[in-house]
Amino acid sequence: xxxxxxxxxxxxxxxxxxxxxxxxxxxxxxxxxxxxxxxxxxxxxxxxxxxxxxxxxxxxxxxxxxxxxxxxxxxxxxxxxxxxxxxxxxxxxxxxxxxxxxxxxxxxxxxxxxxxxxxxxxxxxxxxxxxxxxxxxxxxxxxxxxxxxxxxxxxxxxxxxxxxxxxxxxxxxxxxxxxxxxxxxxxxxxxxxxxxxxxxxxxxxxxxxxxxxxxxxxxxxxxxxxxxxxxxxxxxxxxxxxxxxxxxxxxxxxxxxxxxxxxxxxxxxxxxxxxxxxxxxxxxxxxxxxxxxxxxxxxxxxxxxxxxxxxxxxxxxxxxxxxxxxxxxxxxxxxxxxxxxxxxxxxxxxxxxxxxxxxxxxxxxxxxxxxxxxxxxxxxxxxxxxxxxxxxxxxxxxxxxxxxxxxxxxxxxxxxxxxxxxxxxxxxxxxxxxxxxxxxxxxxxxxxxxxxxxxxxxxxxxxxxxxxxxxxxxxxxxxxxxxxxxxxxxxxxxxxxxxxxxxxxxxxxxxxxxxxxxxxxxxxxxxxxxxxxxxxxxxxxxxxxxxxxxxxxxxxxxxxxxxxxxxxxxxxxxxxxxxxxxxxxxxxxxxxxxxxxxxxxxxxxxxx
Amino acid sequence: xxxxxxxxxxxxxxxxxxxxxxxxxxxxxxxxxxxxxxxxxxxxxxxxxxxxxxxxxxxxxxxxxxxxxxxxxxxxxxxxxxxxxxxxxxxxxxxxxxxxxxxxxxxxxxxxxxxxxxxxxxxxxxxxxxxxxxxxxxxxxxxxxxxxxxxxxxxxxxxxxxxxxxxxxxxxxxxxxxxxxxxxxxxxxxxxxxxxxxxxxxxxxxxxxxxxxxxxxxxxxxxxxxxxxxxxx
Ligand SMILES: Nc1nc2c(ncn2[C@@H]2O[C@H](COP(=O)(O)OP(=O)(O)OP(=O)(O)O)[C@@H](O)[C@H]2O)c(=O)[nH]1
Ligand SMILES: [Mg+2]
Numbered sequence: 001x002x003x004x005x006x007x008x009x010x011x012x013x014x015x016x017x018x019x020x021x022x023x024x025x026x027x028x029x030x031x032x033x034x035x036x037x038x039x040x041x042x043x044x045x046x047x048x049x050x051x052x053x054x055x056x057x058x059x060x061x062x063x064x065x066x067x068x069x070x071x072x073x074x075x076x077x078x079x080x081x082x083x084x085x086x087x088x089x090x091x092x093x094x095x096x097x098x099x100x101x102x103x104x105x106x107x108x109x110x111x112x113x114x115x116x117x118x119x120x121x122x123x124x125x126x127x128x129x130x131x132x133x134x135x136x137x138x139x140x141x142x143x144x145x146x147x148x149x150x151x152x153x154x155x156x157x158x159x160x161x162x163x164x165x166x167x168x169x170x171x172x173x174x175x176x177x178x179x180x181x182x183x184x185x186x187x188x189x190x191x192x193x194x195x196x197x198x199x200x201x202x203x204x205x206x207x208x209x210x211x212x213x214x215x216x217x218x219x220x221x222x223x224x225x226x227x228x229x230x231x232x233x234x235x236x237x238x239x240x241x242x243x244x245x246x247x248x249x250x251x252x253x254x255x256x257x258x259x260x261x262x263x264x265x266x267x268x269x270x271x272x273x274x275x276x277x278x279x280x281x282x283x284x285x286x287x288x289x290x291x292x293x294x295x296x297x298x299x300x301x302x303x304x305x306x307x308x309x310x311x312x313x314x315x316x317x318x319x320x321x322x323x324x325x326x327x328x329x330x331x332x333x334x335x336x337x338x339x340x341x342x343x344x345x346x347x348x349x350x351x352x353x354x355x356x357x358x359x360x361x362x363x364x365x366x367x368x369x370x371x372x373x374x375x376x377x378x379x380x381x382x383x384x385x386x387x388x389x390x391x392x393x394x395x396x397x398x399x400x401x402x403x404x405x406x407x408x409x410x411x412x413x414x415x416x417x418x419x420x421x422x423x424x425x426x427x428x429x430x431x432x433x434x435x436x437x438x439x440x441x442x443x444x445x446x447x448x449x450x451x452x453x454x455x456x457x458x459x460x461x462x463x464x465x466x467x468x469x470x471x472x473x474x475x476x477x478x479x480x481x482x483x484x485x486x487x488x489x490x491x492x493x494x495x496x497x498x499x500x501x502x503x504x505x506x507x508x509x510x511x512x513x514x515x516x517x518x519x520x521x522x523x524x525x526x527x528x529x530x531x532x533x534x535x536x537x538x539x540x541x542x543x544x545x546x547x548x549x550x551x552x553x554x555x556x557x558x559x560x561x562x563x564x565x566x567x568x569x570x571x572x573x574x575x576x577x578x579x580x581x582x583x584x585x586x587x588x589x590x591x592x593x594x595x596x597x598x599x600x601x602x603x604x605x606x607x608x
Numbered sequence: 609x610x611x612x613x614x615x616x617x618x619x620x621x622x623x624x625x626x627x628x629x630x631x632x633x634x635x636x637x638x639x640x641x642x643x644x645x646x647x648x649x650x651x652x653x654x655x656x657x658x659x660x661x662x663x664x665x666x667x668x669x670x671x672x673x674x675x676x677x678x679x680x681x682x683x684x685x686x687x688x689x690x691x692x693x694x695x696x697x698x699x700x701x702x703x704x705x706x707x708x709x710x711x712x713x714x715x716x717x718x719x720x721x722x723x724x725x726x727x728x729x730x731x732x733x734x735x736x737x738x739x740x741x742x743x744x745x746x747x748x749x750x751x752x753x754x755x756x757x758x759x760x761x762x763x764x765x766x767x768x769x770x771x772x773x774x775x776x777x778x779x780x781x782x783x784x785x786x787x788x789x790x791x792x793x794x795x796x797x798x799x800x801x802x803x804x805x806x807x808x809x810x811x812x813x814x815x816x817x818x819x820x821x822x823x824x825x826x827x828x829x830x831x832x833x834x835x836x837x838x839x840x841x
Contacts, residue, residue, distance in 0.1 A: 284681075307629070307679045308651040396650030400634060401642060402658035402675070407685065421654075452688065455657070 149574035150519050151499050151557040152528050162193065162262065163524050169193055170318055173211045185215065194321045195260040196277060196313070199224055200294065201231075206255070206302045207277075207310060209317045213303075223247075227256055239267050250274040254294035255281070263321070264531055266538035269328065273320045276327065276385060277313055282411040283386050284309045286418065312386075315394035322523065323530025326388075328537055329504045329568065330381055331511040335367040335481050339598040345370045345474050346606035352464035353608060356454035358419065360606075361446040362465075364482035366392045368510075369443075372606035380412030381509050391423060391444060398425060398442070403462075405455045410448075422447040422458035426466065426475075441482040443475075486515040492592045498585035501571035502533060503593050505601050512593065512600045529572065536561040536570050551579055560586055567593075620670040621800055624690045626718075627699035628710040629678035632733040635783035636699065637675045640793055645784050652677040655689055662790075662797045669797040690718060695727040695796045700767075702732035702780060703759040708767065715774055727799045729777035729792055732767055734759075736782040 173189050174180045189211045197216075198207040203224040205213045213220075227249055230237035239248040248270040250257040257274040265273075282290065284306055293300050320327055337345075349360055349372050359379055362369040366388060373379060386408070391397050397404050404423040409415060426443040445465060447458040469475040489499060492514055499519050504511040520529045532554075540550050540561045550561040558577040562569045571586055593600065625633040634652050638644050641660045656675040661668055674689040676682065690696060698714045700707035711730060718728055738760040764780060771778035777795050781788040 305681060307681065308653060308677070311650055390653070394650070397653060399646060399650065400652060400656045400675070401638065402656045402673075404654060404656050406654035407682070408654075452685070459657075 148497060149576050151532075151572050151574050152519075152525055153556070153574065163527060165191065166193070166524050166527055169321060173215065182215075185211075189216065193262045194317075195258075196274070196317045197223065197258045197260070198277065198281070198313075199256050199258070200298075200300070200302060201228070201251075201254050201256060202298050203228075204299065204301055206306065207313055209314055223258055224256065227251075227258075239270075246270065248274065250278065252278045253291060254298070255290075263527075263534075265534050266542075268541070269534055269538060272330070273317075273327065276316055276320075276382065279382055279411050280309065280312055280316055280386055280389075281306065282415050283409045284312075286409045287411070287415040311394050311396060312390055316385075316389050319389065319393055323527050323534070325502050325511060325513055325530070325533065327385065328530070328533060329502060329511050331504050331509050332381055332384055333367045333512065334510055334600060334602050335364050335369045335478070336487065336512070336596070336599050337369065337477070337481055341474065341477050342370065342599075342602065344472060345469065345478070346372065348468035348472070348474065349465055350606045350608055352461050352468055354454075354457045354461045356449045356451050356457045357447055357461065358450055359446075359448040360461075361387075361448075362443065362478070363388070363391075363446060364443045364478050365441045365485070367482070368602060369478055370606065371602060372608060375607050377413070380410070383410040383412045386410070387421070387446065391446070397423060403459060407452065417450075418452070420449050420452045420454065422449070422455060422462065424459075424462050441479070443478055443482065485517075486513060488517075489514045493585055493588035496585035496588055497573045497577045497581045498571045498589065499573055500529060501569065501586075501589055503589065504568040505597070506565065506567055508601045508603060510601045532557060532559055532572060533570050537568075551582065558582055562586065619668055620672055621695055621797065622672050622674070622693045623695040623697065623796065624674045624676065624693040625697045625699060626676055626686060626690065626711075626714040627678055627697075628701070628704075628707040629680075631678065631699045631701040631704070631707050632783045633678060633697075633699050634675050636697070636731070636733060636781065636789055636792075637673055639783045639786055639789045641673075643786070645786075651679060654682060655685070660793075662793055664794070664797055669800070671793065671797075686717075687721060690722045690726075693722060693726060694800055695729070696722065697729050697731055697792065697796070698776075699731045699733055700762070701734050702762045702767070703734055703737050705761050708732075708762050712770070715776065719774075725801065727777070727796055728774075729779060729796055730767065730771045730774075731778075731792055732762060732764075732780040733783055735780045735787055736784045740764075740780075 169192060173185050176182060176185060192210055194209075196207070196209045197205075197220060199205050199220050203221065205217060205220045208216050208220070210216075227237055231251070236251060237249055239246060241247070245260060245262050246265075246267070248259045248261075248267050250271055255278065257277055259270040259274050261270060285293075289305075293302065293305065326333060345362065349362065349370050353360065353372065357372075358374065358377070360370075360372040361379075362371075368384075371379060387410075390406075390408075397406070404421075406421045406423065407418045408421055409418050413419070422445075424445045426445065445462050447461060449458060451457075466475070469478070489496065500514060500516070502511055502513050516526060516529075520526045536550060536552065536559055539545070540547055540563055548563050550559075552559045552561075554575065556575050557572055558575060558579075559570070559572045560582045569586065569590065571582070571589065573582055573585065577585075597603075625637065627633050629651060634649055634656065635645060637656075637658055638646065638649075641658050652675060654677055658673045658675065660671050660673065662671060663669075674693070676686055676689050696714075696718055698711045698718070700711040702708075715728060715730070718726060739758040740760075767780075768778050770776075777792075777799060779788050779792045779795070781792060783789060
């Protein structure tokens with residue numbers, strides 16, 4: 001069930017035995033990572049001792065847990081190309097062995113840079129201590145010249161291989177035809193890096209991201225058999241490996257939800273994704289209805305009652321596959337606005353409130369502008385995730401035009417009943433409809449009520465809000481801010497080599513990040529970045545670790561994670577960024593976030 | 609309710625679209641309102657509310673349109689949308705026999721439960737998938753026969769006869785080509801009696817509505833439960 005010995009590091013060792021001994025490492029290799037794959041067998045010693053091949057991640061982690069040393073040793077190797085699997089002890093983390101090829105320069109570098117972090121740093125500055133002294137001036141010079149290399153610029157071909165077809169990951173499996181035999185279709189299906197499946201405990205297929213249910217029926221049957229075998233043994237199966245593919249299973253009442261991933265997320269992360277799919281099902285049906293359906297007829301085909309939910313499940317699934325900072329952090333992103341503006345917008349919103357209102361949201365470009373809510377109820381991020389997915393990820397509602405009146409259950413608020421959501425996209429007028437959806441800057445007013453008859457009350461409120469916002473020019477302020485997009489790295493921390501970061505304010509359950517443009521704006525580099533974040537996230541959150549700061553030197557990136565009770569912070573730079581560069585960058589960003597806190601985050605929101 | 613509507617209530621007409629899922633209700637509305645068509649339109653969730661003016665020689669009618677979701681799970685909400693409607697567009701897909709059966713059910717429900725004077729139009733959509741000369745695609749008929757694909761499953765005759773029996777307006781349309789779409793709305797506008805335009809229906813007009821079937825869903829929705837949770841404010 002696990003893949004401890006499946007990784008290709010074993011293969012490399014075998015091959016290596018027939019090869020001449022390795023050449024001494026040369027520093028130039030750091031820059032020219034285009035080195036062909038033949039280099040792999042030339043380093044047999046690496047595969048026998050992958051621990052040394054890796055970044056600070058391992059060393060750091062190793063210094064804290066007791067008894068779990070061995071298990072952690074390969075984690076950083078995975079991180080090198082962002083394809084790691086979960087690092088929990090015993091989870092078979094070595095599966096991605098082919099990643100643990102690194103060159104000796106990297107090793108010495110990472111070990112050096114790690115040493116000071118072995119004591120738990122209370123403050124990021126302390127990471128700096130001792131760093132400089134360990135490096136020769138020549139080394140420093142080399143670094144200062146190459147620190148501008150961007151993350152993933154140096155990724156080697158074979159490491160990026162898993163993502164080469166990523167652009168086609170989201171394409172549907174074609175219908176059977178002369179050009180597409182069943183075998184070819186099945187092969188394509190198997191080549192997908194990520195699958196999500198939902199089936200009933202009676203084995204009836206409910207949902208699969210790819211392939212018509214007929215085509216994948218047998219696969220589902222196998223999955224169901226395996227799961228119920230363990231279920232019968234009163235020892236539910238949570239997950240297993242097949243080669244480098246991780247299967248994770250969540251059982252929710254009468255449903256089995258299965259994630260099958262080659263992307264290297266941790267079990268915890270995959271489980272959170274499956275939970276979100278389950279929440280979507282509850283949002284359509286409510287818990288009592290779901291329970292009743294199966295209590296009355298365990299063999300029910302749930303596809304019928306879920307009709308139309310499939311596209312919502314798929315857009316959720318695809319956002320996980322592309323990589324979603326919001327989903328990873330379980331946090332929301334807000335539109336950056338001056339405090340006084342946000343305050344005025346909140347007040348305008350509150351002023352126009354009808355007593356039918358439960359929650360009111362203004363959203364621009366998929367980011368939250370304002371929230372108003374009853375004092376006793378905050379909005380749960382998982383509920384907001386469902387709303388955002390429906391309105392901004394899956395095209396249906398937005399493309400329809402007009403105003404919408406949507407019954408939905410917000411399971412984290414109350415999984416037993418429906419609420420009614422009024423949605424109006426302000427900028428979708430006939431002419432610009434297409435442009436708007438492309439630009440993703442549309443402003444939506446979302447008003448939620450428990451009263452299904454309250455459409456016209458809420459419509460009235462919307463008109464009032466818009467009038468209020470226009471009166472003081474706030475609508476234009478929102479539009480401008482949405483158009484501007486996320487701040488650029490060089491506006492946040494001028495001169496830094498940090499290329500990207502995620503900053504989550506834990507108390508506010510919100511996060512911010514800089515623009516993905518240009519380094520991470522394409523699908524593949526975005527996924528690499530997200531894989532790296534997933535790795536940092538899972539390592540620093542792994543059970544039994546007390547790590548608060550993680551500095552990680554990989555082949556094509558340097559990264560840093562830092563957690564306190566107040567915030568979570570993750571950042572990424574090119575492979576040659578020194579720890580000094582990283583910590584200085586991180587501190588600058590942190591100062592910026594502190595300074596901008598009330599612009600970046602909605603603190604409290606409008607309460608009535 | 610009424611006061612939040614258009615400034616000229618006397619000239620506005622509340623119209624509801626009903627019909628099986630995927631017959632093209634939203635596409636007809638999109639054609640009428642935006643003169644646009646989307647090849648792969650996603651199913652409507654809940655309902656969408658749109659407005660569009662229709663100029664008649666003697667007056668302007670502002671349609672207030674409820675485009676409802678055809679999926680079964682939303683059926684219990686339909687009364688909320690048709691209960692005050694002055695007009696209804698009951699749509700079927702003329703390439704899909706079951707959709708006419710569903711349309712007949714809607715007509716019967718409207719006749720039982722909607723306002724007595726409601727103007728109902730029966731609309732067979734997706735005419736472009738047939739070989740009717742009317743939609744300008746008849747040339748290829750004959751030789752390639754099946755190839756050119758007459759997908760029609762419901763004859764004009766059959767639907768028309770039914771419409772006449774029930775006193776409905778009847779049209780065959782294509783939201784894709786736009787054929788006959790504005791004609792439907794114009795015909796409805798003309799069919800609304802002048803008197804009915806002046807009577808504004810307030811929220812009070814919402815007579816006891818019998819919700820079909822899915823009683824449980826409606827109860828769950830009820831303001832009662834959620835309000836207890838939510839609006840103690
Ligand atoms: N060929 C053709 N396709 C059409 C026509 N009208 C709609 N369609 C297609 O039929 C599908 C369903 O159309 P919708 O307008 O979403 O149908 P609907 O009745 O609103 O469906 P629900 O909202 O689920 O009730 C879409 O893929 C449309 O592109 C038409 O006149 N001709
Ligand atoms: Mg529709």
